[in-house]
Amino acid sequence: MAWFTDRHCFLLAVTFYGLSTVYSVFLWRKGFRRDDWVNYFLIATGVVLHTLAMTKRGLTLHSCPVNNLYEATTFLLWALGLASLVYSLLPRFKFLAAFTAPVLFTIGVFALMPSLDPPRGPKPEFSGALRSLHAATSLQAYGAFGLAAVAAGMFLMQRHDLKAHKLRAMLSLLPSIQRLELITFRLVAVGFVLLTIGLAVGSQLPRQEGKPYLSDAKVIWSALLWLVYLESLVAYKFFGRSSRRFALGAIIAFAVLLLTFWVTNLYSPLHNQ
Amino acid sequence: MSVVVIGLSHRSSPVALRERFAFAGETIPDALAALRASGIASEATILSTCNRVEIYAVTTLATDAAFAELKKFLVTHHAFDGALGDELYSFAEPHSLHHLFKVASGLDSMVIGETEIFGQLKAAYELAFTHKHTGARLNKAFQRAFNVAKHIRTETNIQRGSVSVMSAAVELAEKIFASLAEHEVLVIGAGETSEKTARALLSRGARGVVVTNRSPERATALAAELGGRAVPFAQWPDEFSKIDIAISSTAATEHILNRATLEPLMKRRKHRPLLLIDIAVPRDIDPAVSELDNVYLYNVDDLQSIATDYVKLRQEEVARCEQIIGEKVAALLTQQNTPR
Numbered sequence: 001m002a003w004f005t006d007r008h009c010f011l012l013a014v015t016f017y018g019l020s021t022v023y024s025v026f027l028w029r030k031g032f033r034r035d036d037w038v039n040y041f042l043i044a045t046g047v048v049l050h051t052l053a054m055t056k057r058g059l060t061l062h063s064c065p066v067n068n069l070y071e072a073t074t075f076l077l078w079a080l081g082l083a084s085l086v087y088s089l090l091p092r093f094k095f096l097a098a099f100t101a102p103v104l105f106t107i108g109v110f111a112l113m114p115s116l117d118p119p120r121g122p123k124p125e126f127s128g129a130l131r132s133l134h135a136a137t138s139l140q141a142y143g144a145f146g147l148a149a150v151a152a153g154m155f156l157m158q159r160h161d162l163k164a165h166k167l168r169a170m171l172s173l174l175p176s177i178q179r180l181e182l183i184t185f186r187l188v189a190v191g192f193v194l195l196t197i198g199l200a201v202g203s204q205l206p207r208q209e210g211k212p213y214l215s216d217a218k219v220i221w222s223a224l225l226w227l228v229y230l231e232s233l234v235a236y237k238f239f240g241r242s243s244r245r246f247a248l249g250a251i252i253a254f255a256v257l258l259l260t261f262w263v264t265n266l267y268s269p270l271h272n273q
Numbered sequence: 274m275s276v277v278v279i280g281l282s283h284r285s286s287p288v289a290l291r292e293r294f295a296f297a298g299e300t301i302p303d304a305l306a307a308l309r310a311s312g313i314a315s316e317a318t319i320l321s322t323c324n325r326v327e328i329y330a331v332t333t334l335a336t337d338a339a340f341a342e343l344k345k346f347l348v349t350h351h352a353f354d355g356a357l358g359d360e361l362y363s364f365a366e367p368h369s370l371h372h373l374f375k376v377a378s379g380l381d382s383m384v385i386g387e388t389e390i391f392g393q394l395k396a397a398y399e400l401a402f403t404h405k406h407t408g409a410r411l412n413k414a415f416q417r418a419f420n421v422a423k424h425i426r427t428e429t430n431i432q433r434g435s436v437s438v439m440s441a442a443v444e445l446a447e448k449i450f451a452s453l454a455e456h457e458v459l460v461i462g463a464g465e466t467s468e469k470t471a472r473a474l475l476s477r478g479a480r481g482v483v484v485t486n487r488s489p490e491r492a493t494a495l496a497a498e499l500g501g502r503a504v505p506f507a508q509w510p511d512e513f514s515k516i517d518i519a520i521s522s523t524a525a526t527e528h529i530l531n532r533a534t535l536e537p538l539m540k541r542r543k544h545r546p547l548l549l550i551d552i553a554v555p556r557d558i559d560p561a562v563s564e565l566d567n568v569y570l571y572n573v574d575d576l577q578s579i580a581t582d583y584v585k586l587r588q589e590e591v592a593r594c595e596q597i598i599g600e601k602v603a604a605l606l607t608q609q610n611t612p613r
Contacts, residue, residue, distance in 0.1 A: 033430075162448060163563065165575045167582045169448060170434065170441075178546060179451040242544050242566040 006060070007117070009053035010074060014108035016046030017081075020101035027098045032172040040088055043097045046104065047081040054078055066135035069265055070117030075135070076261075077107055079143025087147065087183070092175040099150045107258065116262075131205055138198030138222070142257060144191030145229070148184050149254035152247035155180035159244065181243045184250055185236065192229045199226060218268030221260060228253050274315070276414050277336065278372055279343040279363040280327030283383050286360035288323075294351050296321040298400075304350060305406040313342040316408040318401040318415070320376075322393045324383055329373060331410045336365040367602050370414055374598045377418040378425045379432065385587045386431040391422050413605070421601045428597070431590045434583030438466065439473045441579040442550050442571070446474060446518055449546050449569055453478045459516040460484045461509055462523030463495040466552050470520050471499055483516060485509040487523070513538040513547075520550045521557040531559035539565055550576070 020042035027039065054074060057065040065071040084100035087093050110116075158177050161169030174180070199222055203213050213219055232249045235241040241249075281291055296304055301319050308317050314330035321327075328347070332339040340363040348357070364372050375381045382390050398415045401407045407415070426432050435441040450456050458479050460471050463486040471482050482501030486492035489505060496503035504512060513519075513535075523529060530549070539547065544567050551558040551572045563570040 158448070162445075162569055165571065165578070167579060170444060170579060170583075171586075176448055176451050178449060182451065240540065240543050243546075244566050 006053040006056035007112070009049055009056060010108070011112060013046045013049035013053060014105060014112060016042050016049065017101055017104040017108050020046065020097065021105045024098035024101045027095065031168040032095050032098070032174055037094070039097045039101065040085070040094060043081060043101060043104070044085055047078070047085055050074065050078050050081060064132035064135060066132070066139065068117055069262055070111055072135070072139060072265070073107060073111040073116065075139040076142045076146070077104055077111065079140045080104060080146040083143055083147045084150065092173060092179075095174055096150060096154070099154055100147065103146060103150065130201060134198055134201040134205060137194045137201065141191045141194035141198055142261070144187050144194060145250070145254045145257060148187035148191060149251045151180055151184040151187060152250040155184055155247045156244065156251075181247070184247055188229060188233060188250055192226070192233060195222070195226055195229070199223065216268050218264045221264040225253070225257060274331055274333050274410065275366040276329065276331055276369045276373075276410060277339050277343070277363065277365050278327055278329050278369040279340060279347070279361065280320075280325060281360050281362065282325035282327070282381065284381070285362055290360055291324070291326060293353055294326045294347060296326065301400055302404045302406075305401055305404060307350070308346055309406060311342070311346065313339065313346060316411040317406050318398055318411060320394055320397040322390070325376070327376070329369070329411060329414075331408065367606055370602045370605060371598060373414060373418045374421045374601060377422040378594060378598070379422070380591060380594055384436055385584070385591065388426075388432060391419070395419065413609070417601065417605050421598060425594050425597055429590045429593050431587055431594050434586060436580050436583050436587070438552065438573065438576040438580060439470045441576045442470045442520070443473045443477050445569070445571060446548055447477070449548050450517065454480055456480055456517040457515055458482045459509065459512050459519040460495070461519060461521040461529070461557065462486055462553065463491045464522035464552070467520040467522040468495060468499070470550065470552070474518065475499065479518070483512050485512075510534065510538060514541045517545060518548045518550070520552065522553045523557050525553070525557055526555060528559040529557045530562065532561045532565065535562045535565060535568065539568065552576070
């Protein structure tokens, strides 16, 4: 089985995410009326294979597999997939998996691009528990932001249907919009706390002499992201920002995160060693 | 020996005739005893509700003879001296079992898919069972009917959704709010429909109710009836910071709530979701308020349209239910006809 690498395993996981995406389209077309477990098990199988892929890579590296863009992306996706499985167990949240599947599949296909996972050079200069903690908390934060965006999408869809008096809003087995709003807020808050920890731990990691922490492209990007989410949370909680704008903000912020994640990584000396 | 049914229902006869044949609950055991003593039936159950009166019986008589005797029993028992034609229906196996399963599943009810009949049928069966008027044949038929009804309830959409304006309003509230227990209801104008809607919301756990009406006496009386509090009509806008659901049904000829009034109130509410149910005609609430964020406005037509769509949805499910019933009846008859 030596030919069966962690990338093959991840490819299989992405295939399951793809199957789940196709099934999600059917669920969406049916107005999320039937409450079945098919999608949950498709994603769960994907997450199991995904975990296996990451474990294989981790065992090869003897460290947390977050050393290049492929690994960072798969870690982010894994956090998102796992969190969606956990949240799907809440009453009426089973359809969360249907909303998460397209995100997992799209980014999963992107992560499989060979250029994101170049042949390994010398051992990374920085390694150890602190570095792993920094990477893991930061990527889990992105996972929480991703899931918040998914919940926000569910909220906006249900809100639109209720406003437009569509029967689909009544027939669907989605949670109440108040609950979706609360979950979105909580996920953004959890993501924000994790990102804060990730940034704080990152500031303690060794870096090139004479270069301040905030001069690295990725660090600046992360700090900006931190500020965006902080503004969003504060405006929503203390200054009466509407739930619609908060939900839209969660979706836009995560979309920007996804679109700029790789670029900032490429321009970051600290994350390209 | 087979199961037969004879009776009349809302489909076959007017209420004036149904009430002539209705059995009072306490008289049913004696009626069943008389029926069995007459030799027409060895087992029997009587179902008597506002929408139907039916006798389910196990008989050894030939079908036509059994129907004639059962009809005679009904007429004699109720001292009915009028003429009876198509109002009285009768079925022999397998149609009698098919009918029983349909009744248990709510498919023969006035509101398709309603569940009240299930409880009524169960009570009728238990009464007959307790007084030992049922035997192996009816026990099996009724038990199977209850199982089929449960199966249909879980496997189809026949009981799904709200088919009345009041229940549609309650369902809407549950789509917006995580739990009704944390939300208070404001009733503006103490009309009958708003009272029923408020009652329905309270029965689903709404925290409380505030009533306002141009006539303070009526508001106080309704508030007392609903276990809530009354506020003067001029002060109802002040309640908007506390309540989350408002039901309006005043006789006003112009909008009593418009966007300009609601906008500052929403700020005071810190943009919490607000469900507005306008069941007044002419409408009490300016439709423009629904453009405001977190405001969900439904008028009587919107609610009626939801209820009508649900009725259509239930009707679409009937064919599926009939198929399930057909299969279950066939299975029961095969089981009964297979020698052990």
